[in-house]
Amino acid sequence: MQRAGTVAVLLPGAYYFLRETRLPPVQALRDAGVPIAIASDHNPGSSPALSLVIMLNMACTLFRLTPEEAWRGITVHAAGALGLQDRGVLRAGLRADLAIWNLEHPRDLAYRFGHNPCWASVFGGQLRP
Numbered sequence: 001m002q003r004a005g006t007v008a009v010l011l012p013g014a015y016y017f018l019r020e021t022r023l024p025p026v027q028a029l030r031d032a033g034v035p036i037a038i039a040s041d042h043n044p045g046s047s048p049a050l051s052l053v054i055m056l057n058m059a060c061t062l063f064r065l066t067p068e069e070a071w072r073g074i075t076v077h078a079a080g081a082l083g084l085q086d087r088g089v090l091r092a093g094l095r096a097d098l099a100i101w102n103l104e105h106p107r108d109l110a111y112r113f114g115h116n117p118c119w120a121s122v123f124g125g126q127l128r129p
Helices: 012-017 026-032 052-061 067-074 076-081 107-111
Strands: 008-010 036-038 098-101 118-123 126-128
Touching (some): 036 067, 036 076
């Protein structure tokens, strides 16, 4: 998968909603250097979840991803899974739609579920409180 440029996409909401008991092979993916994306799936039959913040928490608690792995999973690796290499990272010349979080540390977003400390968003270079 890594050599082919494939991104594994984990769906913690579907895992939870369908009451799955078999965990995805997270350690095997890590060991093989396969990027891991996190998504909600937002499917009424398997994962009626809308909150990417809750998916971040679930990726950490259910799948034992580190907060850094989960953050990468909802940003750069998610963009890569969609073939959007110009997204998911902050770098000059790339598109910069982003959320501005009111947090002490990035890991805090993965810790508290049901909480949305988004202070503002930037879309197309425009600040939206």
